[in-house]
Amino acid sequence: MAEIETIGILDEIQALVSDRLQVVSYKWLSRNFLVSSNVAKKLLQEFVEKHGAGLEVVYSLSGWLKTNPSTYHIRLVSQSKLAEAKEEFDNNCSLQVYSVQSCLPKDPAVLWNSEFVQAEELFKQPPDVDNCFRDNRFCGILNSFVKRTAGGGTNASTSTPQAKSTGVLGQSRNTSAKHPALAPPMQKKFQQSSPSISLHSPDVVKDVKNDSHSTGTHEQNVKPNESKGKVPQLPVNKKKGPNDKNSSGTTGALANMWGQASAKSKAENFAANSKDSLPNSTASADAQICALEDREYDDSDDDITIKRAPNGEATRKRRVVFDYSDEEDDESKEPITLASPDLPKMEPVLGSKQSSKSSDLEKDKLRLDEKKEEGPSVKKRKEAETKTNQTLKEESSTLSKATNTNTSSLEGNVNHVSAIGTNVKEKRRKVLKTRIDERGREVTEVVWEGDEADAKPDCQEVKNIDMTSANASNRLPVKKSPAVGMNAPANQAGKAGNKKAGIKDPKQGNILSFFKKV
Amino acid sequence: MEAMKVDSESRLLQRKQCAYESLDETFGIQKEIYKGQQYSHIYFTRLRSMRTLLYMLLPNWKPLLPVCTVLGLEEGKECIIVGTLYKHMKLKPSILDEYSKERSPVPLVQPHNFIHPDDYLILEDESGRVKIRGDAVLPSAYVTGVVAALHGKETGDGSFLVEDVLEAGLPHQVERPIISGEDKYVVFVSGLSVGGSSSNPLQYQLFVDHITGHLGDEKEQSIAAEIVQVVIAGNSVEMHHGLLNGQSLGMKELNRMSESIKELDILLSQIAAGIPVDIMPGPDDPANFALPQQPLHRCLFRGSSAYNTFRSCTNPHSFTLDGIRFLGTSGQNIDDLEKYSDAKDKLEFMERTLRWRHLAPTAPNTLGCYPFTDRDPFFIETCPHVYFIGNQEKYETRVTKGTEGQIVRHICIPRFSETGVAVVLNLRNLECHTLSFKIEFDTELEEEMKNRKNAHD
Numbered sequence: 001m002a003e004i005e006t007i008g009i010l011d012e013i014q015a016l017v018s019d020r021l022q023v024v025s026y027k028w029l030s031r032n033f034l035v036s037s038n039v040a041k042k043l044l045q046e047f048v049e050k051h052g053a054g055l056e057v058v059y060s061l062s063g064w065l066k067t068n069p070s071t072y073h074i075r076l077v078s079q080s081k082l083a084e085a086k087e088e089f090d091n092n093c094s095l096q097v098y099s100v101q102s103c104l105p106k107d108p109a110v111l112w113n114s115e116f117v118q119a120e121e122l123f124k125q126p127p128d129v130d131n132c133f134r135d136n137r138f139c140g141i142l143n144s145f146v147k148r149t150a151g152g153g154t155n156a157s158t159s160t161p162q163a164k165s166t167g168v169l170g171q172s173r174n175t176s177a178k179h180p181a182l183a184p185p186m187q188k189k190f191q192q193s194s195p196s197i198s199l200h201s202p203d204v205v206k207d208v209k210n211d212s213h214s215t216g217t218h219e220q221n222v223k224p225n226e227s228k229g230k231v232p233q234l235p236v237n238k239k240k241g242p243n244d245k246n247s248s249g250t251t252g253a254l255a256n257m258w259g260q261a262s263a264k265s266k267a268e269n270f271a272a273n274s275k276d277s278l279p280n281s282t283a284s285a286d287a288q289i290c291a292l293e294d295r296e297y298d299d300s301d302d303d304i305t306i307k308r309a310p311n312g313e314a315t316r317k318r319r320v321v322f323d324y325s326d327e328e329d330d331e332s333k334e335p336i337t338l339a340s341p342d343l344p345k346m347e348p349v350l351g352s353k354q355s356s357k358s359s360d361l362e363k364d365k366l367r368l369d370e371k372k373e374e375g376p377s378v379k380k381r382k383e384a385e386t387k388t389n390q391t392l393k394e395e396s397s398t399l400s401k402a403t404n405t406n407t408s409s410l411e412g413n414v415n416h417v418s419a420i421g422t423n424v425k426e427k428r429r430k431v432l433k434t435r436i437d438e439r440g441r442e443v444t445e446v447v448w449e450g451d452e453a454d455a456k457p458d459c460q461e462v463k464n465i466d467m468t469s470a471n472a473s474n475r476l477p478v479k480k481s482p483a484v485g486m487n488a489p490a491n492q493a494g495k496a497g498n499k500k501a502g503i504k505d506p507k508q509g510n511i512l513s514f515f516k517k518v
Numbered sequence: 519m520e521a522m523k524v525d526s527e528s529r530l531l532q533r534k535q536c537a538y539e540s541l542d543e544t545f546g547i548q549k550e551i552y553k554g555q556q557y558s559h560i561y562f563t564r565l566r567s568m569r570t571l572l573y574m575l576l577p578n579w580k581p582l583l584p585v586c587t588v589l590g591l592e593e594g595k596e597c598i599i600v601g602t603l604y605k606h607m608k609l610k611p612s613i614l615d616e617y618s619k620e621r622s623p624v625p626l627v628q629p630h631n632f633i634h635p636d637d638y639l640i641l642e643d644e645s646g647r648v649k650i651r652g653d654a655v656l657p658s659a660y661v662t663g664v665v666a667a668l669h670g671k672e673t674g675d676g677s678f679l680v681e682d683v684l685e686a687g688l689p690h691q692v693e694r695p696i697i698s699g700e701d702k703y704v705v706f707v708s709g710l711s712v713g714g715s716s717s718n719p720l721q722y723q724l725f726v727d728h729i730t731g732h733l734g735d736e737k738e739q740s741i742a743a744e745i746v747q748v749v750i751a752g753n754s755v756e757m758h759h760g761l762l763n764g765q766s767l768g769m770k771e772l773n774r775m776s777e778s779i780k781e782l783d784i785l786l787s788q789i790a791a792g793i794p795v796d797i798m799p800g801p802d803d804p805a806n807f808a809l810p811q812q813p814l815h816r817c818l819f820r821g822s823s824a825y826n827t828f829r830s831c832t833n834p835h836s837f838t839l840d841g842i843r844f845l846g847t848s849g850q851n852i853d854d855l856e857k858y859s860d861a862k863d864k865l866e867f868m869e870r871t872l873r874w875r876h877l878a879p880t881a882p883n884t885l886g887c888y889p890f891t892d893r894d895p896f897f898i899e900t901c902p903h904v905y906f907i908g909n910q911e912k913y914e915t916r917v918t919k920g921t922e923g924q925i926v927r928h929i930c931i932p933r934f935s936e937t938g939v940a941v942v943l944n945l946r947n948l949e950c951h952t953l954s955f956k957i958e959f960d961t962e963l964e965e966e967m968k969n970r971k972n973a974h975d
């Protein structure tokens with residue numbers, strides 16, 4: 001079997017080189033036939049020994065120079081100059097076949113061309129695909145600390161601290177409450193879609209395992225997820241909270257899995273979420289930049305975001321947290337404006353009715369009525385769905401979790417934050433109050449203060465509307481693709497609503513803050 | 519099958535790891551505002567911080583001498599004055615020259631630099647300025663913007679005759695942690711000029727393949743596995759500026775513009791997939807011109823920015839690896855010093871900047887610089903263990919020892935596209951060696967020539 005295969009490859013090389021006049025370099029070979037570079041080099045060597053006659057071979061020579069011992073020299077030489085070049089090297093230099101071609105090109109860059117074209121193709125593949133180019137799996141050196149985020153660079157900042165791993169930054173990471181909220185959904189997704197990932201997932205897992213502490217947490221996470229489905233939502237969430245907090249290490253890897261498993265759009269969306277949450281832990285400029293980019297991504301692909309309504313809520317919350325924790329923000333404006341979006345998340349879950357009531361600003365009354373009626377029904381549906389649908393549970397759990405984490409992380413710092421937490425549990429009244437307070441304090445625009453019911457942020461209303469409408473009108477889609485539905489970012493809705501209302505909304509605040517920072 | 523077997527047989531090497539800490543905050547510009555603020559603030563803060571420093575040193579240097587301001591100078595009385603040096607240069611190009619109706623007597627362009635034997639120094643503090651004479655201070659060795667303490671006396675013609683000069687000297691250095699036994703390497707490279715006409719893509723591909731562990735046999739890969747960090751010190755990409763003509767570009771041109779960036783992105787992805795890499799902007803990169811240059815935007819690197827190992831950094835770039843402190847630039851500060859002062863090699867310029875405790879004394883005079891109002895980010899507070907500059911003609915390195923036992927490794931990183939040389943530093947002992955790449959084989963041309971020769975014979 002093995003023999004046959006190598007012979008097959010050798011024949012193919014023969015055909016490529018002599019018939020198609022192609023340059024076959026070891027790297028091209030390794031990527032094309034999915035063997036490691038070292039094997040590819042051996043194959044080429046074998047090929048040269050068997051069929052080398054009449055072909056030009058380029059060797060790579062490397063070693064310390066005789067004349068200048070502080071230089072490690074790497075040189076590509078043709079067969080004819082090999083002996084001569086070897087003279088210049090220290091005795092134990094390494095000699096390997098670099099490429100085989102029918103004739104030596106005038107411009108040495110030609111050697112590089114086919115390889116580059118290949119690399120470019122791999123590079124162009126959608127960002128959530130892990131190919132041999134992306135994970136560098138064919139080299140001779142393993143670096144388990146390298147993490148890649150599928151969402152096009154979104155999560156990079158999360159894992160950076162891990163790479164630094166040496167423990168300098170680890171502590172800050174552990175304290176961050178955001179990761180937990182993200183992690184569970186990702187894992188579930190991963191599990192669900194695991195068959196499709198099967199190829200790549202082992203790699204990822206390996207990576208995770210290399211972080212000693214992370215493996216443990218990983219397992220922890222998995223278990224709670226599974227158990228979740230059977231247990232009522234809130235308690236589960238609470239339990240999870242602490243576990244997840246420890247799991248900082250896993251998130252990066254999880255994100256990877258998520259990215260691999262899910263469609264590109266989802267991955268991006270999630271990545272965005274995670275990004276938003278990240279800055280808290282790292283508080284690095286990078287993270288902030290990332291976050292900005294993510295937002296940009298979100299903005300750019302509208303089609304994706306429109307579909308999902310509730311999931312965005314989770315993101316919102318995280319975002320809020322992030323801004324809060326950001327100590328660099330000296331302006332009180334930002335945190336407050338950011339904080340407002342949090343509430344909306346909760347409301348849809350707990351009681352969308354009242355929020356919908358308040359939303360007379362943007363939507364027609366007819367719609368409002370519908371919403372009112374549907375609000376409760378939505379709840380019921382949700383519950384029903386949770387029983388039937390794992391994913392739905394996830395959603396809700398993530399939501400509640402997020403809230404929990406929110407409160408826990410922020411508790412004691414600011415009074416209105418805690419107020420939010422209580423609101424979550426006790427429902428709207430307090431929420432409304434706090435809202436107003438915040439608004440009054442931070443948002444200088446007086447428009448909103450007029451009616452208390454309306455004082456709720458526009459985006460909130462919009463979200464609710466979207467949720468209800470989505471549920472009411474397209475029940476089927478929601479049920480069918482619960483994940484999508486949940487994910488459907490309130491972001492989008494919020495944006496739209498904000499635009500309509502013409503108010504400075506959290507989004508804008510965020511962007512502004514970004515510019516200030518950078 | 520066989521491939522698989524071989525794979526499992528040859529055990530993969532593990533790349534070594536290192537604790538990295540970025541110290542770039544001082545070079546970040548958080549809220550960049552151009553509200554008409556002038557550069558005087560920088561000089562003011564520079565003088566203030568340097569003067570307190572120098573005042574602390576004075577008692578050890580010349581305890582008996584009084585310290586004066588420029589205004590308080592009295593003829594014939596020996597004293598010490600502290601202030602900012604200004605170098606009056608005959609040949610210093612001025613934008614006004616181009617507008618003057620008569621051609622100025624001095625040629626606008628000089629072959630080497632703008633130094634002229636008639637140059638003289640002026641010392642300036644808040645109270646006034648005084649011309650400096652004397653052999654103790656050579657105008658050719660100093661540049662505008664350096665703060666120093668001078669010992670001397672005022673002479674009859676209103677100038678200050680210098681007898682001795684005191685510079686701030688090397689800053690305090692945190693003791694270098696002892697790393698025993700293990701070799702860990704940091705690779706410096708600059709001037710990749712990806713997409714440029716002068717660069718050979720095969721050459722930098724070889725570089726990437728070597729450090730990521732593709733090239734060579736197991737022995738070579740075991741060396742490569744000890745590389746813990748790659749630093750790209752500027753000029754990584756060559757943009758086709760010719761395409762920019764002030765008008766909006768068509769799709770084609772835009773694609774061509776972004777081509778080289780994309781190529782660099784592919785290259786960086788390959789590195790980042792294996793090794794932590796820091797990329798600094800350089801004078802030719804698509805970044806801001808004024809120092810400190812801010813990190814290249816991640817949007818430029820869609821592929822590589824997905825890796826946690828990829829870091830886009832500011833131009834003066836400072837970080838620590840396993841407690842060893844690095845400081846470096848893409849070369850602008852030293853290049854500018856070379857234009858306005860003289861030294862025997864680039865390393866001497868570097869040593870001077872450390873002694874002056876200022877990374878870029880010529881900023882903002884002749885070097886673009888953001889008009890900071892509250893601080894001078896180029897003031898060197900802590901002595902680095904490794905000080906590197908990018909984009910130089912050739913590789914040079916030297917170890918300098920300070921009076922307090924500071925040991926600094928200076929490195930000039932050559933332009934890779936021209937020399938094919940990258941610099942490797944061993945963290946264990948701060949020893950340096952180079953990585954050089956060359957491509958050499960008979961091209962058809964040569965063969966043709968030979969054939970012709972043979973035919974003639």
